[in-house]
Amino acid sequence: MPQIQNPPSPIVPKLEGLHLFHFDGAPCAQRVRFALGEKGLKRGREVPFDFVESAACTGEPGRWVSRKVSLVRKDHMTQEYAQIHPDLVVPALVHDGKLWLESLDIIEYLDDAFGGDPLLPKEEPLRTRTLDLANQARALYVSLRYVTFRWGLGLLAKLNSGEQQKLKELVGKGANKENLATFYDGFSNNRIRDSVFEEHLQNCSWHSFS
Ligand SMILES: N[C@@H](CCC(=O)N[C@@H](CS)C(=O)NCC(=O)O)C(=O)O
Known part of the structure; x- marks a missing residue:
């Protein structure tokens, strides 16, 4: 799935740099954190997921802002999060005000948008084969x-x-x-x-x- 167009959340357009909406115990979010790590991007400051005070919205070079959505506290079952992810699951990624959902789509996006060793093969037919395997896992x-x-x-x-x-x-x-x-x-x-x-x-x- 490509970038999500016009998400209803007022939070998304305010965010500069990389912001990951995630939960430490969720495997779907963990695989995105692995990909961020592989791209040389480090975990940055921790911010409540719906916090929009201006310093919290700024990105950090070489790092991603961690916006914890607690699945225990049921942060994901709130109106604020539903406007970011209509399926009420983690993860969600915002990069310079643009929203991506679905862990495997997020990883594909990160692979294209950031340098470092590619996570997916660039050449065919290996790329299509790899994406096919990933879709079976999805x-x-x-x-x-x-x-x-x-x-x-x-x-x-x-x-x-x-x-x-x-x-x-x-x-x-x-x-x-x-x-x-x-x-x-x-x-x-x-x-x-x-x-x-x-x-x-x-x-x-x-x-x-x-
Ligand atoms: N296909 C989605 C699945 C997302 C998903 O199901 N996330 C789980 C955590 S791994 C979640 O947020 N569950 C909420 C709940 O269990 O209430 C993806 O890979 O991003």
Whole structure:
């Protein structure tokens, strides 16, 4: 997915330099941090994700501003974050007022925009083959959510009814075929059958890249 055009967030156009909206414990954000590191870009100052006081909006040469979106505090389930990422997930990247979503798209963008060793092959057919493999991995993220919630986070990740209602209202405009509200509704109310979890586990365990 290319750069996101006209995001509704008033925060995005105010940001100069690189700002990563992320959470330390989220693997989808971690892979973007790896890519930033490979490009020689260091983690810079920590700023609350929605903080727009002018010093916080300025970039730092050779560094990225860390805007933590706590998945524990449910920062991602707020109106402010929904205007940045309509699917209410991390990561999101802003570079000089322009927004990118989806970790693999962000990595591709960083690879093109910054120097250093390329992360993706430049030459064909290797480039297309690599992107194809990455897209196969991308398709697994829904299954990974089922597996990590069922066998990792467990009860800790359930939402109460007030939180579920708020989430339904926020996620209405999301683009994902399976949005967070649908998932949390099933998960928090024990409406997901074991066979569904097991099917997702199979996807992750036996998925073979072709
Ligand atoms: N395809 C997306 C998936 C993003 C995603 O699902 N992120 C997870 C963390 S790895 C998230 O924010 N989940 C929110 C939640 O679990 O409530 C990407 O790779 O950027």
